[in-house]
Amino acid sequence: MEPTIVTVTTLNNWVLDFAGNQRRIIESIKISKDVHKAKVRIGSELEIPGYSCEDHFLEPDTFFHSWEVLAEVLKLTKTEPYNDILCLVGMCINHHGVLYNCGVFVYNGTVILIKPKLILADDGNYRESRWFTPWSGGTMVMDFTLPRCISELYGQRKSKFGNAMLRTEEGYIIGTECCEELWAPIPSSTSLFLQGAHVVFNQSGSHFSLRKLEKRIDLIKSATNKTGGIYLYANNRGCDGNRMYFDGSSMICVNGRIVASSNQFNLKDIDVLSAAVDLSSIETFRSPANARAMQATESVKLSYPIIDITGFYLLCPSVPCITQPINEPGLSIEEQIAGAPACWLWDYLRRSGAKGFFLPLSGGADSASTLALIGCMCKLVYDSLKSETGYNKEVIESDLRKLIGRLPESPRDLASEIMHSAYLGTVNSSEETKSRSRRAAEEIGSRHYEVVIDKIVESFIGLFTRLSKSKRPEFKANGGTWIEDLALQNIQARSRMIAAYLMGQLLPWHQNKPGYYLILGSGNLEEGLTGYMTKYDNSSADLNPIGGISKVDLKRFLIWASDKLNAPALSEIAFAVPTAELTPLKEGQICQTDEAELGLTYPEMSALARLRKVDHLGPLYTYKKLLSEWRHLSKLEIATKVKRFYTLYGKNRHKMATITPSLHVESYSADDNRYDIRPLFYNFQWEMQFQQIDEDSQSN
Numbered sequence: 001m002e003p004t005i006v007t008v009t010t011l012n013n014w015v016l017d018f019a020g021n022q023r024r025i026i027e028s029i030k031i032s033k034d035v036h037k038a039k040v041r042i043g044s045e046l047e048i049p050g051y052s053c054e055d056h057f058l059e060p061d062t063f064f065h066s067w068e069v070l071a072e073v074l075k076l077t078k079t080e081p082y083n084d085i086l087c088l089v090g091m092c093i094n095h096h097g098v099l100y101n102c103g104v105f106v107y108n109g110t111v112i113l114i115k116p117k118l119i120l121a122d123d124g125n126y127r128e129s130r131w132f133t134p135w136s137g138g139t140m141v142m143d144f145t146l147p148r149c150i151s152e153l154y155g156q157r158k159s160k161f162g163n164a165m166l167r168t169e170e171g172y173i174i175g176t177e178c179c180e181e182l183w184a185p186i187p188s189s190t191s192l193f194l195q196g197a198h199v200v201f202n203q204s205g206s207h208f209s210l211r212k213l214e215k216r217i218d219l220i221k222s223a224t225n226k227t228g229g230i231y232l233y234a235n236n237r238g239c240d241g242n243r244m245y246f247d248g249s250s251m252i253c254v255n256g257r258i259v260a261s262s263n264q265f266n267l268k269d270i271d272v273l274s275a276a277v278d279l280s281s282i283e284t285f286r287s288p289a290n291a292r293a294m295q296a297t298e299s300v301k302l303s304y305p306i307i308d309i310t311g312f313y314l315l316c317p318s319v320p321c322i323t324q325p326i327n328e329p330g331l332s333i334e335e336q337i338a339g340a341p342a343c344w345l346w347d348y349l350r351r352s353g354a355k356g357f358f359l360p361l362s363g364g365a366d367s368a369s370t371l372a373l374i375g376c377m378c379k380l381v382y383d384s385l386k387s388e389t390g391y392n393k394e395v396i397e398s399d400l401r402k403l404i405g406r407l408p409e410s411p412r413d414l415a416s417e418i419m420h421s422a423y424l425g426t427v428n429s430s431e432e433t434k435s436r437s438r439r440a441a442e443e444i445g446s447r448h449y450e451v452v453i454d455k456i457v458e459s460f461i462g463l464f465t466r467l468s469k470s471k472r473p474e475f476k477a478n479g480g481t482w483i484e485d486l487a488l489q490n491i492q493a494r495s496r497m498i499a500a501y502l503m504g505q506l507l508p509w510h511q512n513k514p515g516y517y518l519i520l521g522s523g524n525l526e527e528g529l530t531g532y533m534t535k536y537d538n539s540s541a542d543l544n545p546i547g548g549i550s551k552v553d554l555k556r557f558l559i560w561a562s563d564k565l566n567a568p569a570l571s572e573i574a575f576a577v578p579t580a581e582l583t584p585l586k587e588g589q590i591c592q593t594d595e596a597e598l599g600l601t602y603p604e605m606s607a608l609a610r611l612r613k614v615d616h617l618g619p620l621y622t623y624k625k626l627l628s629e630w631r632h633l634s635k636l637e638i639a640t641k642v643k644r645f646y647t648l649y650g651k652n653r654h655k656m657a658t659i660t661p662s663l664h665v666e667s668y669s670a671d672d673n674r675y676d677i678r679p680l681f682y683n684f685q686w687e688m689q690f691q692q693i694d695e696d697s698q699s700n
């Protein structure tokens, strides 16, 4: 047996919060040593400045403060009791005027090696090459002159910079790769392991998206299941100031099997994962694998430079037992939909300085889902308050005291302080939705109000009739045109948002609290894509927790949440027919339903949206693909649905410019600002595209 103890840290860091990030990094090193007696501590990608700094990576301040934080790490690890632990820290570094995304190896107060990222992440949400350059110096290592704040500490003037591996006193070889390098067809870790690395680290900034963890686990396991070795994967966690949620799930893997994993969703600011691993198991795994050996001997031509870590022994001879493999982590879709937004909302709330949320609650599935997510957040906060210890408990307690002035006695108690909702009814609203809205709010614990907004709407219409010399717009049901009908719908919806901002501002004052409440919007992903919402109503809240989630998944989530939160009204809402309630009721009954107005069902929209964004198909190729997928429909029916979708999408794309910021969840997200980068307006006649669809669908 050749045992050692390693730790992988998952920190909830925040962009440019250098003081906070420093506290968390320092504390994580202390825990690694004090609690876990570890020989190795690795942190995530860009943990010092925070992953999502974006154009702040162009500011010299970001680099300057990052070095200052690294100086504190050097001071901590220079002497007893926090020396003799190899640390890998993530930060940005300017070398000869080129900006690199780097991992910095530190041992006993010395910078041993700076390893720049070799392959940058540039797809989907990522745009790293806007700021950084990938290292293209191959296996070259150069001298790096350390800045004065480092050299003044202990006199180290130079360090190594480049693509190298490290060697311990016993001869164990250590390498590292950075996030995207694992996602490439030939990961850097493969050549590191083939060239003899025993342990490879991965520093990641990998965001949550539904069903993505499975792919990540496959990649992590595949890093060692053919080459053998120990793989330490450290990811960020939390909302670091943007639309993404970094979902932790840091892992330790030995010869293709996961031996430890941190949670995907929790509220720990500092999460240190450790494992006792047997280094001798690598040789026994490797030696029978001839194919590996053949490629290993071939790969020596690449020949990484090796840097010795003087005085560092990786072995911990007194480890009593080795950590055993665990089941692969994985949560249901419902748990993922609850987990990511709940954590993201808590980070957003505590970091924004707001005192709570205000939600226009219609009694429909979208706003009820938003309410349920707040319910899940309150439960998570309360459960964490009870279960956490030490640093993490102190942080949760301090955040709660700042937010509500005390510690809550239950999730509902917390909700009653921070969650506020209102049914904003008009003559077009029904008793059913009003009652469902009230009951759902009560069950979650939201302070609920019932407000009638007819007078506001009427005064807007009055404003126009004075101008139009009494020419009064009418609903279509009352003999008006579509133009009149839409204008009358839109003014109701838009008035709601204005009323919501008024309530979000004045309710805290009325409740003798300082501050303001964040206005929550509740447009689902398909509504955003097709523009089935009113511009400057739902497009203009402060944040929208469900904007990246499909209505199909939201329904499943509501039924699940109804059970978990003991809130029966949520499941009643999930089974109700979605309706905007913006047009007159017929004999007290709803006559406007979403799917009938749109001419598409929500599952159909979800499928079309996936083909547009994930498969990158335009109208004609979408139609062609669906001919084989939707065998239950005729050519003509498919053509009509594809054209309807693309007409709505093309006509309403402009609404994405003012869309409420939402958490990134689904791979076919339509968030124009960061993820779905496309024009603001189209010729939505799609002349050539639709003509070809027509020719084909009308032929035999």
Ligand SMILES: Nc1ncnc2c1ncn2[C@@H]1O[C@H](COP(=O)(O)OP(=O)(O)OC[C@H]2O[C@@H]([n+]3cccc(C(=O)O)c3)[C@H](O)[C@@H]2O)[C@@H](O)[C@H]1O
Binding pocket: 486, 489, 490, 493, 494, 531, 532, 533, 534, 535, 536, 537, 538, 579, 580, 582, 651, 654, 680, 681
């Ligand atoms: N190319 C372009 N670039 C920039 N802006 C453009 C534009 N084209 C129109 N616009 C602007 O957009 C406006 C039209 O958009 P908008 O005001 O949203 O109005 P619009 O899209 O016409 O109507 C909203 C639709 O959403 C439906 N809906 C469904 C469910 C719920 C709700 C709800 O609100 O609760 C609403 C409602 O039934 C209606 O069909 C135009 O009046 C114009 O100001």
Ligand SMILES: Nc1ncnc2c1ncn2[C@@H]1O[C@H](COP(=O)(O)OP(=O)(O)OP(=O)(O)O)[C@@H](O)[C@H]1O
Binding pocket: 359, 360, 361, 362, 363, 364, 365, 366, 367, 368, 422, 423, 424, 425, 426, 429, 496, 521, 522, 523, 538, 577, 578, 579, 580, 581, 594
């Ligand atoms: N009567 C209402 N009271 C308060 N808010 C409302 C009311 N009607 C609409 N809203 C707000 O406008 C948003 C958009 O309405 P929409 O009809 O699209 O969603 P919904 O009613 O929540 O769900 P569904 O589409 O499933 O009926 C709602 O999510 C809600 O925030």
Ligand SMILES: NC(=O)CC[C@H](N)C(=O)O
Binding pocket: 045, 120, 121, 126, 178, 179, 180, 181, 183, 204, 205, 206, 207
């Ligand atoms: N930061 C990165 O390199 C991201 C890599 C990867 N594509 C992911 O989504 O996790």
